[in-house]
Amino acid sequence: MLEAPEALYISEQLNQTIKGKTISFVCAGYTPHKFAWFYGDPTNYPAMLTGKTVGEAHAYGGVIEIDIEDVRLLISDGTNIRYYAPGEKLPEKHQLLVAFEDESCLMGSVRMYAAIMCFPAGSFHCDYTPYREKAIRKPQVLSDAFDKTYFLSLINSEEKQKKTAKAFLATEQTIPGLGNGVLQDILFKARIHPKTRICTLSEKQKETLFHCVKDVFQEIYQAGGRNSETDLFGHRGRYIPFLSKDTAGKPCPVCGEDIRKESYLGGSIYYCVECQKINA
Template sequence: MPELPEIFNIARQMNKELFSKKIILVDVRQEKCLNMPANDFKSLLNNKIIGPITSRGKWVFVKLEPDAYFLLSLGMGGNVLYHKSGEELPDKYHLKLEFHDDSILTIGFWWFGYCHAVSAYTLETHKMTSKLGLSPIDEKEFNYDSFDSVLQGRRGNIKSFLMNQKYIAGIGNVYIQDILFKAKLHPNRKIPDIAENERRKLFEAIRTNLKEAVELGGLAYEKDLYNRPGRVEDFLVGYRETSPCPECGTEIRKIRTGSTATYICPSCQK
């Protein structure tokens, strides 16, 4: 499942390839991924000019000039692929956008995903994106004070908080593993019990871990816009059950935290 680093890179690549292009054809092969009937969706996208393309959390925001947005979430995984004129297309996809220069964008989901269209006037009420939290890749928006502010008054465990998209957008069950290890925090640690120095360490772990993943192009088993894999292959504790902790040598354990699994060093993470 793609998380912030993968989506950030895809959005950046889409902006490079698609900005200012005109959509001339919309081919919907799976209407279930839309937020409206296929004909309405096509009408909203057809003949629009692509504006700036950005991301927040696990969503891509495509501005459609002058007054609409195309919103994309890969859900549990999928491919967004760019094809130059004449290049072979994948056998299966759920949505295809053709542009005035004969280039094509195909989108396919492995399990489920979302291709939504909204007017610029209703973007702020779009249920799945309007309440997304802080973007930890944005240095102006995500600073220690803003991070500490959203922690105030929370009483649950730290893992659940970090994965709640309305507080911090983009962290999932992959990157959370080494973030918590770097911060030396147990996933079930209650937020009120985390001291300020530990909060600062967690803040830095979030920033550095995600920034490094972005620079490496995301996870090795996820693909970018050009069908190339990322270069994040190794984890400190994530998915390394029974291996020795890289800092103290204690055997890494896999535990259940709610409905998800977490990999921890029982000695380092308290």
């Protein structure tokens, strides 16, 4: 699943690749997928998009949204989005195909679940609305607005004190685009166990956590994403996580203790029992 650093990287690739192109053909919902969510009837997307010129692509958390004249095309974090140059062979299965006058194409395919939504600018009302609004309204981690003062206002709020580190960072869109995939390395670098409660963290630990959030996001972005994800051209990211399914059971790179895997809050957590002790 794409997270914020990868969404930002791909949005910049989109601006370098398809911005200014005119759409000649659109197909949405071609391959049935029960966990692909569309805005309204996807058979209306060709009429909404064909003949229009692509504008700016934006990243809001793990969501990419593209301005296309008077409409918007939203692609959520569970979508593989690929660009195909003229003449390249296209996959047979897809949930979105946008072709341009130069015969290049943009294609989206849903993995586990995702939203692909085309809607009039300024008019977005569906179950996905609160998720989108939070992602747009809140400061993006790699922006100047996401500073230490802002982060401390989040982590020091009364409602967060009983939450664990994982629950604080990766649920309820406290930080849009920060999910389970990026979470593991942030907490490892901060030397904080995923189950540590926020109320037990010292001020120094909170500041360290802030810097680790910023640093890990920046490292992933500069590497073009994690090695489990692909960019607009199908290239795998160069960021290799310290903690993931690939390192579970292997020695910690710092102390040599085995990396543990555990189910927690609807997903897996990975941690080093020696480096990431739970606060008393």
